[in-house]
Amino acid sequence: MDVGIVIPAFNAAAYVGQAIESVLAQTLPPSGIVVVDDGSVDETALVVKRFGCRVTYIRQENRGVAAARNRGAAESRTEWVAFLDADDVWLPRKLERQWALQRDSGAAAVFTSVALVAEDLSPNPNDSVYGVKDDLEALLLHGESIPQATSSTLLVRYSTFATIGGYDETLSAMADWDLLIRLRLLVPFAHVVEPLVLYRRGRMSRNVRLLEHDSTRILQKAFTSLDIPAEARGLRRRCLAWNDLVLSGSYLHTGSYGRAVRLAVRALLRDPLLAGRVVGLPYRVLSRLLSRPAAAS
Numbered sequence: 001m002d003v004g005i006v007i008p009a010f011n012a013a014a015y016v017g018q019a020i021e022s023v024l025a026q027t028l029p030p031s032g033i034v035v036v037d038d039g040s041v042d043e044t045a046l047v048v049k050r051f052g053c054r055v056t057y058i059r060q061e062n063r064g065v066a067a068a069r070n071r072g073a074a075e076s077r078t079e080w081v082a083f084l085d086a087d088d089v090w091l092p093r094k095l096e097r098q099w100a101l102q103r104d105s106g107a108a109a110v111f112t113s114v115a116l117v118a119e120d121l122s123p124n125p126n127d128s129v130y131g132v133k134d135d136l137e138a139l140l141l142h143g144e145s146i147p148q149a150t151s152s153t154l155l156v157r158y159s160t161f162a163t164i165g166g167y168d169e170t171l172s173a174m175a176d177w178d179l180l181i182r183l184r185l186l187v188p189f190a191h192v193v194e195p196l197v198l199y200r201r202g203r204m205s206r207n208v209r210l211l212e213h214d215s216t217r218i219l220q221k222a223f224t225s226l227d228i229p230a231e232a233r234g235l236r237r238r239c240l241a242w243n244d245l246v247l248s249g250s251y252l253h254t255g256s257y258g259r260a261v262r263l264a265v266r267a268l269l270r271d272p273l274l275a276g277r278v279v280g281l282p283y284r285v286l287s288r289l290l291s292r293p294a295a296a297s
Helices: 016-025 044-049 065-076 094-105 136-141 158-163 175-186 207-226 236-253 256-272 272-291
Strands: 003-009 030-038 056-060 081-082 088-090 109-117 154-158 190-200
Touching: 003 016, 003 065, 003 158, 003 236, 016 088, 030 065, 030 256, 044 056, 044 081, 056 136, 056 158, 065 081, 065 175, 081 109, 081 158, 088 256, 094 109, 094 190, 136 207, 136 236, 154 158, 158 175, 175 207, 236 256, 256 272
Parallel strands: 003 030, 003 081, 030 056, 109 190
Antiparallel strands: 081 154, 088 190, 109 154
């Protein structure tokens, strides 16, 4: 098994050691680990260097997580690459399960499910386990089956990754989603149903403006630049409407009520069938807020 592990890190001193340890604890050891420090100003470098020769440390000027992943993949020089964000953790049999499925299926890209956890990695009963659906419609709609932690579950043949150009370095928060769409247009996925990645829910981006910029650009690119099958092109208005609705909920969650209302109205104009979802949006946001554990006093 020739697999290189890529860990992008930015001001990740509090987490990156735990991420590295979870790779070293794999029942099927990888060929190497590359940590790309994307211009950290905390003690990320000190934490990584404590692992000595077991980890290759690379520092670059801050260029964003997509650029850090691409740099790490190129530096790995392995037939396969797997990505792990510095604040995520793998369970011990993650690589073993993926490699076995890859061997049996011949797939060029293998994902696992994700368990959303609290900051201390304890399970949150109010959160679900997410997988990655294989069908293009689910990917374009970016439904709840498509977690933000996709990169931390991905095992991909490097030649396939390079063929699609790796991660789009002009994107930030949602470069994972863009990669998924382009990857699926090239190859089918294989999916380990077992949740083998722990994803800290509280680390999700709260910069909704950035999410809006990235998600809008990804959909525009998907429907104008990529070679999407004709049957999927008819989903354009529905996908844009769904994205508006998701963003509306995010703005509502952060107290940007005017922007939330405007996006909800635009979602309805694009797809009137979303009326029920729009009406229930405030209730869903409130329920999610009430279900969060109370902050320590």
